[in-house]
Amino acid sequence: xxxxxNLHARIAENGTEIIRGLNLxxxxxxxxxxxxxxxxxxxxxxxxxxxxxxxxxxEGDILWNGESILAMDAAERAAxxxxxxxxxxxxxxxxxxxxxxxxxxxxxxxxxxxEPLKIPEFLKRVKAAAASLSMxxxxxKRPLNVGFSGGEKKRAEILQMKLLExxxxxxxxxxxxxxxxxLKIVADGVNALRSPDRAxxxxxxxxxxxxxxxxxxxxVLYKGQVIKSGDKSLALTLEKDGYAQITGEAx
Amino acid sequence: MNVVVPLxxxxxxxxxxxxxxxxxxxxALRARGLPTRRVESWHYTDxxxxxxxxxxxxxxxxxxxxxxxxSAVLAIVDGAPRIVAAPAGVDVSALGDAGIAALSAxxxxxxxxxxxxxAHVADGVxxxxxxxxxxxxxxxxxxxxxxxxxxxxxAAFGAASRAVIIERQSGGGFSTxxxxxxxxxxxxISWIVVQERDDKAVHLGQVxxxxxxxxxxNLFVVNEGGKLxxxxxxxxxxxEGSEFRxxxxxLMAGGxxxxxxxxxxxxxxxxxxxxxxxxxxTGRANGAFQGMIKVAxxxxxxDARMACNTLLLSDEGGFSAKxxxxxxxxxxxxxxxxxxREIDRNHLFYLMARGVPERESRGLLVKAFVAxxxxxxxxxxxxxALEHRLDRWFSAHG
Ligand SMILES: Nc1ncnc2c1ncn2[C@@H]1O[C@H](COP(=O)(O)OP(=O)(O)OP(=O)(O)O)[C@@H](O)[C@H]1O
Ligand SMILES: [Mg+2]
Numbered sequence: 001x002x003x004x005x006n007l008h009a010r011i012a013e014n015g016t017e018i019i020r021g022l023n024l025x026x027x028x029x030x031x032x033x034x035x036x037x038x039x040x041x042x043x044x045x046x047x048x049x050x051x052x053x054x055x056x057x058x059e060g061d062i063l064w065n066g067e068s069i070l071a072m073d074a075a076e077r078a079a080x081x082x083x084x085x086x087x088x089x090x091x092x093x094x095x096x097x098x099x100x101x102x103x104x105x106x107x108x109x110x111x112x113x114x115e116p117l118k119i120p121e122f123l124k125r126v127k128a129a130a131a132s133l134s135m136x137x138x139x140x141k142r143p144l145n146v147g148f149s150g151g152e153k154k155r156a157e158i159l160q161m162k163l164l165e166x167x168x169x170x171x172x173x174x175x176x177x178x179x180x181x182x183l184k185i186v187a188d189g190v191n192a193l194r195s196p197d198r199a200x201x202x203x204x205x206x207x208x209x210x211x212x213x214x215x216x217x218x219x220v221l222y223k224g225q226v227i228k229s230g231d232k233s234l235a236l237t238l239e240k241d242g243y244a245q246i247t248g249e250a251x
Numbered sequence: 252m253n254v255v256v257p258l259x260x261x262x263x264x265x266x267x268x269x270x271x272x273x274x275x276x277x278x279a280l281r282a283r284g285l286p287t288r289r290v291e292s293w294h295y296t297d298x299x300x301x302x303x304x305x306x307x308x309x310x311x312x313x314x315x316x317x318x319x320x321x322s323a324v325l326a327i328v329d330g331a332p333r334i335v336a337a338p339a340g341v342d343v344s345a346l347g348d349a350g351i352a353a354l355s356a357x358x359x360x361x362x363x364x365x366x367x368x369x370a371h372v373a374d375g376v377x378x379x380x381x382x383x384x385x386x387x388x389x390x391x392x393x394x395x396x397x398x399x400x401x402x403x404x405x406a407a408f409g410a411a412s413r414a415v416i417i418e419r420q421s422g423g424g425f426s427t428x429x430x431x432x433x434x435x436x437x438x439x440i441s442w443i444v445v446q447e448r449d450d451k452a453v454h455l456g457q458v459x460x461x462x463x464x465x466x467x468x469n470l471f472v473v474n475e476g477g478k479l480x481x482x483x484x485x486x487x488x489x490x491e492g493s494e495f496r497x498x499x500x501x502l503m504a505g506g507x508x509x510x511x512x513x514x515x516x517x518x519x520x521x522x523x524x525x526x527x528x529x530x531x532x533t534g535r536a537n538g539a540f541q542g543m544i545k546v547a548x549x550x551x552x553x554d555a556r557m558a559c560n561t562l563l564l565s566d567e568g569g570f571s572a573k574x575x576x577x578x579x580x581x582x583x584x585x586x587x588x589x590x591x592r593e594i595d596r597n598h599l600f601y602l603m604a605r606g607v608p609e610r611e612s613r614g615l616l617v618k619a620f621v622a623x624x625x626x627x628x629x630x631x632x633x634x635x636a637l638e639h640r641l642d643r644w645f646s647a648h649g
Contacts, residue, residue, distance in 0.1 A: 050600075051603075051604070052600050052604075054596070054600075073609060074600055074603035074604045075603040075606055075607060075608045075612070078603070078604055079606050086601070089601075090597055090598060090601045092598050092601065092602070092619065093619060093623065094618070094619025094622050094623045095615055095616070095619045100602070100607075100615070103607055103611065104602075104605040104606055107606045107607045107611065108606040143619075160605060164606065
C-alpha cells in the first residue's frame, strides 16, 4: 500500500513549494487515476515519489508497504519496486538501449539477491516484451531514447516497466503523444500488469485513456493538494464540466 | 634591453643534458632549460616545474597480450628493439645509429620532446609497408620500459597500402617516444596510441605524420595512465585530397597531468581534417588540449573541424582547451568548439529511477561520453577492446 501523508515538497534550487499538504492512499491491486489542471503538481508528485534529488520534502511522509521511502535514493526506491514512466522520457546519447536494459534488470535482481540474467533469457524477455508492444527490435539498437518519436518514447517506457516488473507504477501522461492504435497497445500492456500485488497511479488529462485503463479511484490534484477523490465516474464528470466547479468548491 | 637570466638547473635538466648521447641535439635545451609556462606551446605544461626530478625507475613489464587479439607484436624493451618474425607485408628493421642520424631533426628550440629524444635515443624501429599491401592483422608496437627510455619509430606506408598499427606505451619511469609516419598516396592508415603507463610515470610522446595525395590517417590516442604525459601530434596534409582524423580520449585520475598538443598544417588545396578530443577528469587531475590548425595560402577548399569536450567529475580537477586557427586561404570551412560540463543530473536521475545505483549510473554516463567517439572506429574488435579498457579504468578510478 502507498500512503502519502501531509506531503510538502519544494524545488531545492529556489525553495518554491509545489506539493502543499498532499494526502493520498493507493492500495495494492488498485489503479488510481490522478487528474488536475496544468501546473497543479502532478509531475512533481511523480518525481517526489521516484526520488528525484531536485526536490526537498519539508513535511509529511511517503510510505510504501509501511516503510518510509524518503531517505532512499531513486535507485533504492526502484529496487523496492517503484517505477516512474516519465511524461518526457530523456534522450541519453551514447548509452545503448539494450545494454541499459540489461544493466537495469540485473541491478534490480542483484538488489533482490537474485542471479544476473543469462544473455539468452534476457534477449527472450526483451523480444517478447517488444513484440507485445509492437516495437521494432531495431529501435533498441539505438542509444537510449535518442531520436525516438514522442510515441516511441512512451512505448519504450512501458517496455521498461514490463521488463522491470515493478510493484508501484506511476505513469505520467503515458497517453500523450500516442496515436489511437498505440494508445490501445500501451493500455493493453498496462492492463496486463494489473495484479493484486501491484499499485498503479495513472496521471492523465483525458478520459480516453481511462476508457482503456479503467481506474478504481480518481483523484483531483490542484495547487499541490488532492482536493477531490471519487470513483471512475468522477473522471466522466470532469470531462463534461471541467475543473472550474471543484476548484471553486475548494477555494 | 631584456636580460634573461636563466633559472638554475633542475636535477632533471642536469641529468638530461649531462647524460646526452648526442650533445649537439640538446643545445637549445642546454641554453634555455626545459620549457616553462612562458613558452607559449608549453603554457599549460610547465615542464621545468612538473619535471624537476626524473621519476624513479620502475619494473619493465613482461610481454603483454596485445590490445587487439591476433595482432602481430613488435617490442621495444627499455629502448632496444626485439625484432622477431615480421608480419607479412611489412619490412621491419632496427634503425641503429645510422638510421637515427638520418631522421628528421627536432622542430626547433621549443621542441623539447624532439630534442630529448634525439639526444638520448639509442635505437628504434623502421617499419615499411609495401605499396598496395593490406595488412591482414594489426601490428602492435609495444614500448615497454621501466628505466629512462627513449625510442623512435620511423614508419613508411607505401602507396595504397592499408594498415592498423597500435603504439602501446607501457611501464613506468621516464620515457620519450617519437614516431614519424609517412603516409603514401592513397594509403589508409590507422595509428592507435594506447598509453597505459603507471601512475608515477612521465611520458613524452610525439607522432609526426605527413600525408600524401588522397592519403587517410586515422589517429586515435587513448591516454589512460601516467603521472605526467604530453602527447604531441604534428601532422601535415601535404597531398591533395588527404584526410586527417584525430580522436583522443584522455582518462585522468589522481594527480595526473595530461597534455595533448596538436599542430596540423593544411598545405595544399582540397584537404580535410577533423579532431575530436574527449576528456574525463577525476580527482585532482589536470589536463590540456592545444590544437593549432594552419591553413596555407594556397590550401583552398580546406575543411577543418576541431572539438574538445570535457566531463569534469571533480571540483579539484581541471582542463584547459586552446583551439587556434591560422588561416591564410580565403575559401575554406574551418571551425572549432570546446565545452566543459558535469554529468547531466537529469540523465543520472533517469538511470537511477530504473534501479541502477548511483555509482554505476555515473559509470554508464561517463562511458557514454567517450564511447561515442570510440564507436566511430571502423573496427569492431578494436571498439570492443577499447571499451573493455574503459570499463576497467572506470572500475579502478570511478
Ligand atoms: N524550477 C522551478 N521553479 C519554479 N517553479 C517550478 C519549477 N519547476 C516547475 N515549477 C512549477 O511547478 C508547478 C507544478 O509543475 P508540474 O510539472 O508538477 O505540473 P503538472 O501538474 O504535471 O502539469 P502538466 O499537466 O502541465 O503536466 C508548475 O507551476 C511549474 O511551473
Ligand atoms: Mg506533468
